[in-house]
Amino acid sequence: DRDNVVDNTEKVDFIFFKGATNQNTLAAPDDPDVVTVFPSINNWTVHNKTRFYLTEMTAQQFDALEDYHIFTEFTGTTSKANHLKNGDVVYFKTDSGKQGYVKVIDLFARGDVAKLQVIIEE
Numbered sequence: 001d002r003d004n005v006v007d008n009t010e011k012v013d014f015i016f017f018k019g020a021t022n023q024n025t026l027a028a029p030d031d032p033d034v035v036t037v038f039p040s041i042n043n044w045t046v047h048n049k050t051r052f053y054l055t056e057m058t059a060q061q062f063d064a065l066e067d068y069h070i071f072t073e074f075t076g077t078t079s080k081a082n083h084l085k086n087g088d089v090v091y092f093k094t095d096s097g098k099q100g101y102v103k104v105i106d107l108f109a110r111g112d113v114a115k116l117q118v119i120i121e122e
Contacts, residue, residue: 009044022082031079052081
């Protein structure tokens with residue numbers, strides 16, 4: 001619901017899109033490529049600075065994470081993770097300091113829809 005998002009931009013930590021260059025991408029609201037895909041983001045009051053990096057973690061390792069997982073030190077500096085494919089696991093850190101993982105479950109044939117599973121620290 002776009003109206004709900006516009007009224008709550010401070011809660012948006014990442015956006016999925018399929019771009020011409022970067023293909024399937026998770027990006028922070030402050031990433032410059034997001035504006036080219038979604039120009040209305042220029043009107044947002046908050047552009048969170050989530051940072052990402054693509055891990056070597058497999059989908060099976062992601063599925064085996066315990067309830068009390070200890071996150072390793074986050075060293076990512078990029079505002080997007082791109083060229084994603086099914087089974088990829090992306091490590092992220094939100095602007096507010098929460099760390100988590102996103103597993104790409106299905107990118108579907110359409111290319112503009114993704115099914116993701118997210119684990120984030122409380």
